[in-house]
Amino acid sequence: MRITLENLLGIESEQIEKEALEADVLVLGAGPAGLTTAIYTSRAKLRTIVVEEGIPGGQAATTFHIANYPGTPGTIGGKDLMDNMISQAKGFGADIHDLKEVFSLDLSREMKEIITEDAIYRAPVLVVATGAESRRLPVEREADFRGNGVHYCATCDGAMYQDAENVIVVGGGNSAVEEAVFLTKFAKHVTIVHQFDNFQASKTAQEEAAMNDKISVIWDSEVRTLVGEKHLTGVEIENVKTHQMSVVDANGVFVYIGMQPRTQILKEQLKINDWGYIEADDEMRTNIKGVFVAGDVRSKTVRQVATAVGDGAAAAVNVERYLASRASQK
Template identity: 40%
Template sequence: MMSANTGATILENKDESPKMPDKKKTKFDIVIIGAGPSGYTAGIYSSRAGYDTLILSGILPGGQLVNTTEVENYPGFEKGIMGPDLMIEMRKQTQRMGTTIIDDEVVDVDFRHKPFKVLTASEEYEGRAVIIATGANPRKLGLAGEQTFAGKGVSYCATCDGPFFRNQELIVVGGGDSAIEEATFLTKFATTVHLVHRRESLRASKIMQDRAEKNNKIKFHWNSAVIDIKGDQKMQQAVLKNIKTGEEKTLNVGGLFVAIGHEPNTKLFKNQIDLDNEGYIILKNKTHTNIEGVFAAGDVHDRNYRQAITAAGFGCMAAIDVDKYLTDSSEK
């Protein structure tokens, strides 16, 4: 489930004596931008393959998982593991493989010339290849209670957190395919799923609408918005307001799932990397971007799965693709 932890969790709990980079060293074989499951996994594979690898972790080392409490669905942990702890273990493993990790935020890149340049506020780094693993952030409602009850009823991933809400009434906010998918999935656990949408009809595809309308566990609240979230230690109520009539009502629910989309962290790469109309990186082939030598891994291009395990898988794939690219390049 989601929590209000911050990236500081990773910094405070990381290895007491991590490998510190030589301040004069700015040239690497591979530069990885981002340090979630995809970035760390790419680092592990790249370093094991013998490449001098740098990870620039950004301001939130560990990505979205540092804002997650219990993770039950990542293989290898019979009793589950806390999200920040999983990221700490990944970080330690990546460092043990020899990857240099610098907790600094990338502010600019130059992919127009080789070697590629990646700039932070304090340094300029060069890489023969780059892996973009900057992830994506869920769009939020902007309510004060949203942060208060993050990890205590408020979630942005039904697949991740649905099983924690068995036999409870739940809310899903949104009207697109993602919202319908979340609502339908949650009916496996909830007694009732209240779908709250600001319009009087869904934006989802017809097949998804038909599926939702036929599901007697889904109750629709048209022209409505969540305006407040209440509770004690956990979320217990949500206040809805009808946008047209102004009428307000309170629902007793155990959880609220926000499904109004994600924002990939790609503004930095605009005009250099091909992006779709929502900002996701367009892959030319496997993990390759339109720039030869620049690769992408994880939620920064994956709009469908958005799981820690799939992000890690993409990180592995990107590192293997980079290995082939660098090997082929050196043979020319």
């Protein structure tokens, strides 16, 4: 159970009187997709409330820099890019309600409902933009070491490893290779452990890593055990070809082994594919009238900031059309 002030005071959440808030458009999630939707809908003078579980910015705010987002001067800090989107959305009048844990959603009614600890939000339209999160390292004691030895965000936690002897990065895609380069700003050495014998990262990312003499790679290997009592001291890895086990000393491990959609509270109500992503048509409409989806949580093949904002724009324009046709039918 999440520890809240109400829990500590022995108050049941049902006993808290909830504020009732109405909008034209509710957006769930304040990453690039949700914020872009909010920029468009609030600019179209639709009252828009974005409900965010954490702090606004999404995954993009957790990466050191983004080099492939159009219209930037070469590269831009992930947090800077997202701060711009937040200001733009607020500037057009969107309300962003952050740090709101969503207890339940009711998508079956004409007015969609989001219920949090202290509010009931209602609107004829909901745009789901809950994105994706890192797949956890599948080893015992991962939860014990999470945040203290095992990490999923180098921008957030990399500085904890200033002058560390060795930090391990698990994975071989763009995020793993780019974040390994970033971690060399702090650690004396970074070891990438990858399950295959070549990277799936872009050529540019691979070249950057190859030129960095603080980075070494262990191919064909997977992490099997976290070593250490109170603090992590290393990992035991298995070579998947020879099955030979060995221990690599390390102060911390950063994991980039793929993503999983954040559809936990939605999957009973929305049509999702076999991998848990929400299905929609080209207009971002889901199987439920008035419910749209945008960004990484949608069933699609490319998950980037550019595609998330594209989805957000498409969802918003179709939301406007949906609300206009709904109004004309009344």
